[in-house]
Amino acid sequence: MSKNYLLEIGVEELPARFVGDALEQLQTNTSDFLKEERINYNSMKVYSTPRRLALIVEGLEDKQEDLKETVKGPAKKIAFDSDGNPTKALLGFMRGQNIDIASIYVEDHNGVEYVYADVVKEGKEIEEILKENIPNIIKSINFPKSMRWGGKNIRFARPIRWLVSLLDDEIVSFDLEGIEASNITKGHRFLGSNRIELNNVNEYVEALRKNFVIVDQEERKDIIKYGSERLAKEKGGNLQQDENLLDEVTNIVEYPTPMIGRIKEEYLSLPADVVITPMKEHLRFFPVLDDKKRLLPYFITVRNGNDDFIETVIKGNEKVLGARLEDARFFYMDDVKRPLESYVEDLQRIVFQEKLGTLYDKTKRVQNLGIKIGEYLEVGEETERNIERAGYLSKADLVTKMVSEFTELQGKMGMEYAKCSEENEIVSLAIFEQYLPRFAGDELPTTTAGSVLSIADKMDTISGLFAIGIHPTGSQDPFGLRRQALGIINIILDKKLNLSIxxxxxxxxxFYVEVNGLAFDYNKVKDEIIEFFSGRIRNMFMDMGIRYDIVEAVISTNTDDIYDMKIRANKLNEWLKKEGLSEILSAFNRVANLAEKAISDEVQRDLLTEEEIELYESFNNVEEKINSSIDKKEYDKALDQLVVLKEPIDKFFDKVMVMVDDEKIRNNRLGLLKKIYDTMLQICDLSKIVNK
Known part of the structure; x- marks a missing residue:
């Protein structure tokens, strides 16, 4: 007979950012535990509000499956005495397994006979298993920050105040360090009952709903989303979509009621981000935009409760927002009294990193690195001037009052203040675009100057931190260096930039040496950074669906141009779909294996035999064509030319012994193979390709 089980962990308000991961752990850990304990079930659903984490398991079997297993006992020679009677060793084994002599049989194991028994362990009742294991499930949930309370040893994000543990209509009682599980839950803190007695698991969702708690987070999310969109459309606007904000608001309310308030017209003359950022980041309000994405004088917020006295609540929210925007307007108006350029010198008093100097030092490095990248890319004179100017102004907004108060506006305010200071459009936009992309899936820079500045800023941070021994380890990456490296790679691929890492x-x-006089092991640090980027490139290419061996074949070449690597990988991926490549790959594997033993690629023709000459001349005939195709980035055509060598390579290995005793002849033959191998490496390393 199947049963339903409810677990609810009642807590003080959880931080919204903790909820999603905690729910996932609760579901995964419970699922793993049930599987390990051989308990089948039909479905599992997890729920959350700010004050609770819960799960309902439906269709639980009422006991474990019986476990049938073969148990190995002592060796036969010590299990029976000379008369064939059981010894103490065998009797102890039978007693431990709760079996009699009739269950014993003997089998050979690695030349030695042992006694065995087929044992059936009867499954435990589900109540007993839940009582023993649910406390450990609760303790297994980890949070970024946990706390202890009331002298308890258990750690949790917030103090646990009640526990519900109910199997159909029966309480599965357990004690978690003085917190007794029961069938009593709590409703909304202000609108619901503080004591809701559950008679059955099936009552849970509706009992809480009657007490102003929508326990299903997806239902709450829909109420917020569609209710807010309806209010926005009533004012002729659209809700600004922000999935992260929607998730956060969902996790801070138990009974959502969307409501719309008004922004005073006087604040709409400010840059839109100056208004939107305090609304979203500080107050969790949703902006309302018109069809052209312009800010309308409305905001939408969500009340944790019903619509009683809603007008009073709206007025209170309007007042709070007004105070925030008044501060923002003051900061903005005070900041624009000075040109953006005048803030640059103030960066000398702000430390970027203790060993890496001030933000002013970073500005100089980013500016210089941006100029050099521009030279590598051979940008035009106007773009070069824009890069230099944007680099100089890139961090100036960090010491303005607005960004000091609303740090989320870095770059955005730099762009706005640059416009106010009559900097040109490209320079202004590049100041903002230096921070793009800020997270996975974020927009990328649109301008060349912005792209160059973003690469320079991120590369400066990565290089500096590696130079002082700070780099990602395992899952730890407190400075987001992996994200910044991926940002560089994404920009290079998106803009099709040919840059050498x-x-x-x-x-x-x-520039760290020149600007800061920083001392470090240059070669060691450089190699560490290159390997760090190689790891990111591998992961990104494989995420794009490129085979791991193709990625390795491309990364193993002599190119460090990321965009060129992508071209090679795509060309190789298509080329490998051709028929009959298995023997070709085998031939080039043999070349690669021996070429690594060569000391040079020098070949003396007069030392070559007939078969060697055939390979030598065949290579000379295609070398120029291969190089021409490589220059045009027609790597598939270069590979086609390389395939011409397959037959002479096979003849060479059939007729020629490479590793002969004569050193001159041996080195000459190895040199020929190295010439072929080095040419192959200009395209890819075919020896890395797995024959399929």
Whole structure:
């Protein structure tokens, strides 16, 4: 007979950012526990509000499946005496397994006979298993920050105030360090009952609903989303979509009621971000936009309760927002009294990182690195001037009052203040775009100057922190260096930039020496950064669906141009779909294996035999064509030319012994193979490809 089980962990208000991961852990850990305990069930649903984490398991079997297993006992020679009677060793084994002599049989194991028994362990009742294990499930939930309370040893994000543990209509009681599980839950803190007695698991969702708690987070999310969109449309606008904000608001209310308030017209003359940022980041309000994405004089917020006295609540929210926007207007008006350029010198008093100097030092490095990247890309004179100017102004807004108060506006206010200071449009936009992308899936820079500045800023941070020994380890990446490296790679691929990672790293490290006089093991740090980028490239290419062996074949070449690597990978991916490549790959594997033993690629023709000459001349005939195709980035055509060598390579290995005793002849033959291998490496390393 199947049963339903409810677990509810009642807490003081959880931080919204903790809820999603905690729910996932609760579901995963419970599912793993039930599987391990051999308990089948039909479905599992997890719920959350700010004051509770809960799960309902439906269709639980009422006991474990019986476990049938073969148990190995002592060796036969010590299990029976000379008369064939059980010894103490065998009797102890039977007693431990609760079996008699009739269950015993003997089998050979690695040449030694042992006694065995087929044992059936009867499954435990579900109540007993839940009582033993649910406390451990609760304790297994980890949070970014946990706390202890009331002298208890258990750690949780917030104090646990009640526990519900109900199997159909029966309480599965357990004690969690003085917190007794029961069938009593709590409703909304102000609108619902503080004591709701549940008679059955099936009552849970509706009993809480009657007490102003929508326990299903997805239902709350829909109420907020569609209710807010309806209010926005009533004013002729659209809700600004922000999934992260929607999730956060969902996790801070138990009974959502969307409501719309008004923004005073006097604040709409401010830049839109100056108004929107305090609304979203500080007050969790949703902006309302018109069809052209312009801010309308409305905001939408969500009340944790019903619509009683809603007008009074709206007025209170309007007053709170007004105070925030008044502060923002004061900061903005005070900031624009000075040109953005005048703030640059103030960066000398702000430390970027203790060993890496001030923000002013970083500004100089980013500006210089941006100029060098522009030179590598051979940008025009106007773009070069824009990069230099944007680099100089890039961090100036960080010391303005607005950004000091609303740090989320870094870059955005730099762009706005640059416009107020009559900087050109490209320079202004590049100041904002230096921070893009800010997270996975974020927009990328649209301008060349912005792209260059973003690469320079991120590369400066990565290089500097690696130089002082700070880099990601395992899952730890407190400075977001992986994200910044991925940002650089994404920009390069999106803008199709031909940039050498080696040159970028070398230049960035050079400026740390020149600007800061930083001392470090240059070669070691450079190699660490290159390997760090290689790891990100591998992961990104494989996420794009490129085979791991193709990625390795491309990364193993002599190119460090990320965009060029992507071209090679795509070309190789298509080329490998051709028929009959298995033997070709085998031939080039043999070349690669021996070429690594060569000391040079020098070949003396007069030392070559007939078969060697055939391979030598075949290679000379296609070398120029291969190089021409490589120059045009027609890597598939270069590979086609390389395939011409398959037959002479096979003849060479059939007729020629490479590793002969004569050193001159041996080195000459290895040199020929190295010439072929080095040419192959200009395209990809075919020896990395797995034959399929």
């Amino acid at each position: 080696n040159e970028l790293v070398e230049t960035a490290l050079y």
